[in-house]
Amino acid sequence: MMEICIYGRGGQGGVTLAELVAHAAIREGKYAQSMPSFGPERRGAPVLAFLRVNETERIKIRTEIAEPDVLVVLDPGLLHVGDVVSRLKKEGIAVINTKKSPEEMKSDLEGVTKIAVVDAMSIAREILGLPIVNTTMIGALLKAVGLVKLESLEEPMQERFGKVAAKNIDAMRRAYEETVVR
C-alpha cells in the first residue's frame, strides 16, 4: 500500500487532487481511499489531504497518515512550515512544485533522499491561466511513483471539471513530461 500526503494551502485543490487520483485508482480496479484533513477549510492556511492506494487489498486503516511514502507539496513556501516534510519516510519521495533544480531542492531539504520537481506554477499559469496547480501536480505524482495510468484520470477530470477538463488534462500531461525525478 502506498500512503500519500498532499500538502497545500486551503483553496489550492489538494483535497481534489487526492479525490481525483482515488477515483482513477478505483476505476482501474484498485483499492483507494482519499481523505481530507478534517475540519473547517480556510483559504490560504496549510492543509493536508491524504491518499492511500492498494493494488490488491481493501484498505482498512482510517487514521490520518503519520509517515507518508510520498509527499506532494503544492506550494514551495510550505516546505518550511510545520513538520510535514520531516515525517516523510526515509525511503520516501517528495514531489514538489518548484522552480528550483532537483539538486538545489535536495540540498534545501535535509534528510530527504528522493525528490521529484516540476515548475507546476508556470505550467498551470500557461495552460489554465490560473495559479492552481493541483491537477498539474497529478502529472508529477504519476511520473514519480506510477500509481495509476495518466488516461485513468481523464474520466474523473471530465466529471469534475466539465468544459475545462481538457486544459487540466493537458497540464497534467505536460507536468508528467517535465517532472525530473532524482
Place this chain on the structure above:
Amino acid sequence: MRKGKIVGLEGSFAVAEAVRMAKVDVISAFPITPQTHIVERLAEMVADGELDAEFICVESEHTAMSACVGASAAGARVFTCTAGPGLEYMYNMMTIPSSMRLPVVMVIANRALSAPLSVWCDHSDMMTIRDVGWIQMIAENNQEAFDLTVCAYRIAEDKEVLFPAIVHIDGFYLSHVIEGVVLPDEEEVAHFIPDYEHPFVLDPEKPVSMGCYGPPFIYPEAKKAQEFDFEKTKPKIKEIWKEFGETFGRYYAPVEKYKMEGASIALLTMGSIGETAMLAVDEMREEGRDAGLLRLRLWRPFPFKEFRDAVKDLELLVVLDRAISFGMGGPVCSEVKSALYDKRKELSIVGFIGGLGGRDIPIDGFKEMVNLALERVKMVERGEEMEPEMIGVREWGR
C-alpha cells in the same frame, strides 16, 4: 458474489445514492457539519430531476423532524439526516415517530458535542438518543453506509416493524472519505424496498387521530405495547439482513465477529474504528496473542442474545467507547456489563474511552488497550479500585 459496479464515493454520497434508489417522497433536513454533503447532494438530485421528491427546506432540525413526522403520517417515504448539536436540537421531536410508529429513516454523521466546539467525530451525539425508541445501526465503511441505508427503509417499513430507523456513519471518517462502493442495480434496490402501506395514514376518507393525549390511565399501556413491538423487531432485522445478503452478496449481523475462533481476549468497537481494530487484531494474532474483535452493528434494539453468544468463551473483553457518560464511564461498556451481569460474572470487562472529538486511534492504540486491560484485571484481582480510563490523552505538555 459482487453485483453492480464499483464507484468511488464519499460516505455522504453513498448515503445520497441509497436515498435516491429508495425513491423517497419527502426529504427535510438542515445542513450541519459533517452531514452537510448528504443534504447538498440530495438537494442537487432533486433540483436536477434525478430524484422526484419534495425537498422541504427548514430553519432547524426540530422542524426537519416535525416535517418528516407529518409527511410520514401521510404515508410518504421520508429521509432526514443530521449530526452532533443538530441532533440535540432535534431531540425534542425524536420520540414522536417512534411512539407513533412512523418509519422515518435518518442518517447521522456522528459528531462530538460542545464545548469546546468540535465538528469532529465521536459518539457523544448518538449516546444521547439511546432511549428514544429508534432502531439504530452503525456503519464501518462507505459500502455499509449505502447498504444499511437501503436496509433501513426495508426494516422500518416492514409491517411487523413500523419503527423509525437510524444509520450512524462516523463524521468525516466516512462522510468525507472517498473509497470504492459497489452500487447495485437500481431496479434490484427498488425490488428490495417495494412501496409500503402503513395501516394508518392521514386520509380524509378514513379519519384517524395520531399522537393523542395520553393520561395516566392509558400511557403505560401505550409504552408497554411500544416496547413489546420494539423487542420483536430484532428477528425481523436479522431476516431482512439475510435477505439483503442473499440478494446483494453482503451479509450483516447484529454483532460482527472477526478472528473470534479460539480467542480468549476480544476488543469491542462500534463504527469506522472497527476496521483499524481488525489490523490490530491481525498483528496481535501474529504476535501469538489469541485476540479477536467484536463490533456492535445493531445498537438498538440491543442484541442481548447475540452478544452473550459472542462472548461465551472469552476471558477478557476490552470495550472501547467513543463517548463519555460523565460520572459513569463509557456508555457502551456499562451497557455491555449490564447485558452480561446475570450470565457471565467470571468474564473480565475493561472499558476505555478514546477517539473523542476526532482523535485518531492508531493500530498500536488498540494493542496498548489490551496490555493495559490485562494489568487492570490483575488490579481487580488484588481488590484495587478500577476507574474508567481515557486512552491517548497527554498527561503533561511540554
Place this chain on the structure above:
Amino acid sequence: MSGEKRGWQDLEIGCVVTEPGSAASYKTGDWRSERPVRDNTKCIKCGICYIYCPDAAINEDEEGYFEADLYYCKGCGVCAHECPRGVITMVEEEEEEGEK
C-alpha cells in the same frame, strides 16, 4: 373520567385512535362550576351566544332559541358576557342543584 379501560394488547399500533369524532364522547360538562341559565323572554334570537361559545356547546332549538348542551358546556360564561340583551345568567351549580 377514563372511559373504557383497555389493556395494552387492545391498542392500535402507535396508539392511533380509529374512531372518528370520538372526542364527542368526552364529557366536558363535568368541568362546570357555573351553568348558564336563560331568560328567553328577553332573547332576540341573534345567535351571538351560539357564535361565541368556544366549545360549540350551544344548539338552536326548533323555535329558534339557543340552549347550551350541558354534557359539553364547561360553564366558561363567555355566552353570558357577550349576550347583548342580558338573557344569560351564570348560576353556581350548587344553587341550581338546590332549586331542583
